Amino acid sequence: MASAAAERKVIRVLLVEDEEIHKVLARALLRSAVGGVELDEAGTGAEAVRRVRDGGASAGAYDLIITDGKMPVMDGHEATRRIRAMGVTTPIVGLSSDTFPSDVDAFIKAGADDFTPKPLSKEKLVRILAKFNLV
């Protein structure tokens, strides 16, 4: 799936974040770090689950999911669990300003592949994209 994304030269990213300031920053960073990006956004974990399911879970709607932790309605940990329960293997990266080991563990135990502390930066994004062979 990662090599398909690289061939396509357009990366489909789902950003799960409820706060506008973090969305604005992530949008700018993604557009700066990646030549071609199709960015979808979800404001809650519930909306993220719906987008993944409606986008065709088995078809792999997204190449990368970046999700905040604390959000209204459904948090990022629960969304990650539910996405994994659908059989989706898309890389999921937790993004939070809570960085105690227990916060990181919560994401990993839910099924996330990686965690990066807020604020998102170009360096962190490039590392994530390289890790999952998306550039």
Next chain:
Amino acid sequence: MAAAALREQLNALLSSMFASGLVDDQFQQLQMLQEDGGTPGFVAEVVTLFCDDADRIISELAALLEQPIVDFDKVDAYVHQLKGSSASVGAQKVKFTCMQFRQLCQDKNRDGCIMALAVVRNEFYDLRNKFQTMLQLEQQIQAQQ
């Protein structure tokens, strides 16, 4: 005032903001994103979002800490939010004060939280004034070009 003189004023202001620890590398990242991405209003957009968020959160915190019984979970949630947005804009002093504030929330220390709120408010007002001056100078420079 000529654009060169305004530019000098702006550079001096930005230098002092970095030197005093008001802002950190993350703010520099925002400036670079603006330049590299060719998006002239990007820093202004992020700064404005931060200032609006911080204003709102500080009001909410003041109201929560006035209650006869303080809901420290709610206070902590707001401080967490402010810490996150201050980190994203590079508001270093505000971010560090929020970290101390969260510890006081976890200790359920009401008086400590009230003092921490006063410090956060002062740090934020100081930064907001500097951001407002920065944006005004940028607008004046743009107008001359």
